Amino acid sequence: MPNFYHLKDLSSNFEDYLKTIGDLEAEKQQIRSKEIARIMKVKPSSVTNALQVLREQDLITYRPYGPIALTHKGKQIWLILHQKYKAVKEFLSDTLEIDHHMAEVLAHKIEHAVSSEVSERMFLLNEFLNTHSSCGAGIREKLHDYYMKETKESEKTIDREPTPFLLSFLKAGEKGTIHKLKGDAATREKLMNMGMNRGQDVLVERIAPLGDPMEISVRGYSLSLRKSEAGLVIMK
């Protein structure tokens, strides 16, 4: 039980630092601060700060310029976080049929908001749907058909009157279609050279902690947009 207490003391950002360190410990022989910074998309000085905080909580061992390793307590918490992430991700992609890559991005956010009981139930629900068939036909097929039927119907209604909105207003996981570009000619040209043309579908993959920049996916490519640029793109 004491471990659950300390787990709750970790902010979601530091849960991610711990998880990243555990992931690296499992696959590399040495953990580089720079690698943590790359994966978490922060500057090295932020990693140093995180390492100091994690050490204060007895989750890692570490000294300046020295090697980084999870303590036993750190390993225990890592496993809990890992299992949460895995259960949520697989639930999103297998049962809710969210696009695989999007499921990973969203699971990274949701993992910090669910209790162990919820992730355990998601795991069991996923397993249940895998192993139980419904009157001969697989239940997943029926569920898939149900999603598709409802999606088509909601598309019918959406087509009627799409309310315009700005790309900068979308959150991670949401998508839209480019309607128009604003701004001066040079900036519009730059955006179009990135593949952002009228009618293109855009998916927001991730938004940096302070809201700038945002990572989007257009024509299968990932782009990084400043908020000011995203504010020039009108969507429908």
Place this chain on the structure above:
Amino acid sequence: MPNFYHLKDLSSNFEDYLKTIGDLEAEKQQIRSKEIARIMKVKPSSVTNALQVLREQDLITYRPYGPIALTHKGKQIWLILHQKYKAVKEFLSDTLEIDHHMAEVLAHKIEHAVSSEVSERMFLLNEFLNTHSSCGAGIREKLHDYYMKETKESEKTIDREPTPFLLSFLKAGEKGTIHKLKGDAATREKLMNMGMNRGQDVLVERIAPLGDPMEISVRGYSLSLRKSEAGLVIMK
């Protein structure tokens, strides 16, 4: 329209302020700052600050000491947030069978992490399970039985205390006890044939320079395990 371009993403805290204001607007004739503070468990000065931020985003109308009301845009966003919360809450309590009150608490956290697509799918999954029966018996009954069966088993094994961790995290010289094997049936079978059964003590003798494979000792025998295999063994 001019302020359209100044819209920024709402932080999850401000999403909650907006949602609380919308909820109050629906049920009270006048919105009291003090009531928002009570519901959100913050001090009145924090509410004032939030009101100023929401007004800057054109989500509410408001002046010092004056009445508070959602703008049209505020109402649109409130509706999106409301639907997300409702879908998540009902999914948690109806489909994952999380305690009603706990579901409300968790939905309040999860709502900020899910995309509209995810909450829509949660809604549809919930609806699907309500309306589709599986071979006579309701599917929810089967799902419930599945949850209960697994819960009982995990209660049996949990006893109390030591928190699990992965064998792959042990370093040379460290030991632990096998708690559970993960992975597909064939791999689990292979590991069990090596003598890796529940309750067995394991000692890590040596880890290869690149971290893979690791040499362990079980039942007095030395075994060589790949890192990927060690990652399937949950220890205590």
Place this chain on the structure above:
DNA sequence: GGTAAAACTTAGACATGCCTAACTTTTACC
């Protein structure tokens, strides 16, 4: 309508966690 209480706002402090810039240590290579 005067006055006290309640409601609300403002100012300033503080914690978090990010950043940049300058500095220190380690490493890589000749």
Place this chain on the structure above:
DNA sequence: GGTAAAAGTTAGGCATGTCTAAGTTTTACC
């Protein structure tokens, strides 16, 4: 081994969103 590059740290700044304490406006009531 000497030196430059890379890696990592420290210091200081900034945005967010909370709080306390003090000030202002509104309300309630005589």
